[in-house]
Each structure stands twice: as structure tokens, then as C-alpha cells.
Amino acid sequence: MQRSVQTTSTTAPAMPAHAQVYLRLRDMVLYGDLTPGQAVTIQGLTERLSAGMTPVREAIRRLISQGALESRGNRRVSVPLLTAADISEIIVAREWLDPYLTRQAMTCLTAADIDALTRLDRALDGAIRQGDLRAYLHLNHQFHLHIYKLAQSPILSDLAEGLWLRFGPSMRVLCGRMGTQNLPDNHKQTLIAMQAGDADAAAAAIQADVRQGMDQLRASLSEGADYE
Amino acid sequence: MQRSVQTTSTTAPAMPAHAQVYLRLRDMVLYGDLTPGQAVTIQGLTERLSAGMTPVREAIRRLISQGALESRGNRRVSVPLLTAADISEIIVAREWLDPYLTRQAMTCLTAADIDALTRLDRALDGAIRQGDLRAYLHLNHQFHLHIYKLAQSPILSDLAEGLWLRFGPSMRVLCGRMGTQNLPDNHKQTLIAMQAGDADAAAAAIQADVRQGMDQLRASLSEGADYE
DNA sequence: CAATATGTAATTTGATCATATTGTCGCCGC
DNA sequence: GCGGCGACAATATGATCAAATTACATATTG
Structure with missing residues (x-):
């Protein structure tokens, strides 16, 4: 043995x-x-x-x-095969959870926290430039996880993190299709809003990020039918 | 063996x-x-x-x-000991999830469904009259679970059901304290709204039910300090 | 005659258990 | 009071049992 x-x-x-x-x-x-x-x-x-x-x-x-x-x-x-209805549910949940957690995070945000997020986003840019899909997925996840952690809401964070587990595999398929060059990065607006201390703008930016990514996922799912 | x-x-x-x-x-x-x-x-x-x-x-x-x-x-x-902050998070989540799922349920609600819910609520009344705490907890749970099922939103239902697991033990303590005679039943308004086909009213009634129960839970927790 | 369907056998995989191993807590002697 | 010692509970392993899918061979039909 x-x-x-x-x-x-x-x-x-x-x-x-x-x-x-x-x-x-x-x-x-x-x-x-x-x-x-x-x-x-x-x-x-x-x-x-x-x-x-x-x-x-x-x-x-x-x-x-x-x-x-x-x-x-x-x-x-x-590994679950998501239906369009599944994605729609995840969208609904994330469009509510992520902005809420972002607002919570804004209530006790320090400059160091913004720095950490900025570093993560910079690393994300690097992964995009190098076409490193796995690093992209990892860093994008880390960025949002970090916001969840700052929100200091363990239960709601659990819910949000659980959703990532559901769409992870499909997200990988989507990004694999899009090619490694034009992966999206919608975090800039969020960081700007955070630096300005504008909770509404930050929540809106996160919501836009979520919606954009998830909508692509749903579109990819319905057009690509089933991938195998 | x-x-x-x-x-x-x-x-x-x-x-x-x-x-x-x-x-x-x-x-x-x-x-x-x-x-x-x-x-x-x-x-x-x-x-x-x-x-x-x-x-x-x-x-x-x-x-x-x-x-x-x-x-x-x-x-x-x-078994976890909930903090007041935990309860607040659960309140936030349920105040959003339960009304949403209620609205979803309303979109395809049949008379038979309302009947089933009415029967559950009647059984709940019986449990209250007889002071059967366990039956009360079970039937109250079933009532909400049934609405979740009607919503046909498996993922969001999962999230909602998971929250019940978190506050279950504390809810039992609360109801045990309140005495078995004056257990609350706020489902009547919900049933009336459903019969009228008024989704807004049904969602509002459920939200009120959730808020009322959860607020009591938080109050019980903060005044009773830790129960053992 | 060929192709499909069917029933059986074999292999793969999951479920459960008994047991060995390891870490933690409480106690006793120093 | 502190550090080693013993008991207990959890972790992890491999074996064993049961189930299910697969493959294959045979029979039947077009």
C-alpha cells in the first residue's frame, strides 16, 4: 500500500x-x-x-x-448538467446575493481591502493576457470570494459560495469556447466605486458583472445544446 | 451484532x-x-x-x-448556537427568498394546491389546540415546504430549506418557552390572498409571517442569553 | 442470411462493516 | 502547576456483500 x-x-x-x-x-x-x-x-x-x-x-x-x-x-x-431554468434561478439568486454582500462589505471597507482586491484584479488581467484559463477562473472566483469574506456574513456567504459550485463546470465550458483571449473582466467599475466609497455604484457594478457572466452562460447553454 | x-x-x-x-x-x-x-x-x-x-x-x-x-x-x-447576527442574516435571506418563492408558486397554482395548503393549516390549528409542539413544528415546516415545491425552483428551494436546518433547534427552544397554547399561525392571510389570486398580497403575507417568527427568535435569543 | 432483440453471465462499482491507527482529553504522579 | 500516561472517541483502511450496468451469446424475425 x-x-x-x-x-x-x-x-x-x-x-x-x-x-x-x-x-x-x-x-x-x-x-x-x-x-x-x-x-x-x-x-x-x-x-x-x-x-x-x-x-x-x-x-x-x-x-x-x-x-x-x-x-x-x-x-x-x-456532475450536473444545468438546464436553462437552473441558470435562471442562479441568476436570480446571485443578482440579489452578490450586490447585498457587496453593500455589506462596503460598510467596513479599508484601503488595504481595496488594495487586495486590486491586486487580485491585476493578477486576473495577467491570466487573461497569458490565456491561462484555469488561473482566470481561479482568480475571478477569488475576487468575489474576497468580497464575500469582507461582508462578514457567514451564512449569506455560504449561500453565494454554494452557487459557484453549481455553475463552475458549465462556466469552464463557456470560457473554453470563448477563447482565452477575450475573457471578460468587469471588476474595474466595482473597484472605482469602492475607492469612491459609493456603495450603490459598487453594488450596481457587481450586479452588472454577475448578470453579464450569467447571461453568457445561459446563452451558451441554450445555443450549444448539450456539450459532452 | x-x-x-x-x-x-x-x-x-x-x-x-x-x-x-x-x-x-x-x-x-x-x-x-x-x-x-x-x-x-x-x-x-x-x-x-x-x-x-x-x-x-x-x-x-x-x-x-x-x-x-x-x-x-x-x-x-x-449543534450550532446561533448568534443574533446569524439570525439577522437568516431573516434577510428568508425575507427575500420566501416571498420570491411564493410569487413563483402563484404563477401556476391550482385549486387543489390551495386545498392541500388549507388542510395543512387546519392540521396546524389542531396541533396548536392540542399543544403538540412537535406536530406544530412539523406542520409549519410542511406548509412552507409545500409552497417551495409549488414554486418549481429547485435551487432556490434548496437554499430556503437549508435555512430551516440552521434555525430549527433554536426555533424549538423558542416555541417551548412560549408555551404550547399561544403558538402563532400567520398562514390565514396567505391562504386568503392565494384564493384571491393576489400574488402581491400572498408574498406580503408570507413575508410578514417570516419576519414575525424570525423576530421572535432573535428576541428570544438576545433576552434568554444562552439556553442549555 | 443478416440484424435486432433478449436473457444471462461477468465485471465493475457502491454500500456497509469490522478493525487498526491516531489524535484528544482527563488524570495522576512528580 | 506541569508533563507524561492511559482511556476513549474519531479517523481511515481494506475486506466483504450486494447491486447494476455491460458484454456477449443465442434465438427469433424480416
């Missing part, structure tokens, strides 16, 4: 294996290592992640309960 | 044990068999539910990811 996920010196001081597996699997969902509709097997993941069966089972179960994976009736698990 | 969760003739034709354990544990959270702050141990549940360890582990993990349980750092799990 392999020496499992044994802490390779510095990697994981005290993080249980199921948590590590969860994080890795979640990232696979978020950043497109799994395509919509793809089957997810326990044994496949035990090999791919060289982890035991129990941690993988728990991670999968956790992601199912978050909507990142779906359990087809007969003990088979797969 | 006991004969496990073997299908006792008719009970479970093809439901895996982990699903059964999850449902039972979820109901324990929702209807107050667990009190806020209470510790939840795996081995305790394997005995109480006479189930194996693996199904219990998975059910607990699932409920943690939904916010129904929380994992304190050191491999200890407990």
Missing part, C-alpha cells in the same frame, strides 16, 4: 484526509477538471487522488448536498 | 442506510430533538439509531455542510 495522504513534511499539519479530499474535489468542480454530465466514481477518485475510500465517499456526499454533484437514482454520481 | 437496518418487511425497499440515517438525523435537528450547543457524537448516534458507523459519519458530514451541525475544530461536532 502507498503511504496514503501522509503529511509530506509540511503540506498538512493536522488536516484530516477527508477535508483535503474535499478541497481538492471541490477545486476540480470549480475550475473545470470535471465536465458537466461526467460520471464521478468513488473508485476512480481513490486512484486519482490516491486516497482511501471513506474520505472520498464523505467528500462526494458533501458536494452532493451542496449541489456540486448530483446523485442519479441508482447509486451513480455525476 | 444486530441485524442492522435490514428492511423490516416494508419500511425501506431500496433506500440506502445512509439516506435513512440522514433523514432521521435531519428531522432530529428540524424538530428539536437536539438542543443548540448539544454535542453530537458518532458513537452515540450509532446506538441511538442502531445504524452502522459509516452511514452515520456520512449523514453528519452532510448536515455539517448544510449548516445544520458544526464541526468544532478538534473533531468534535455539535
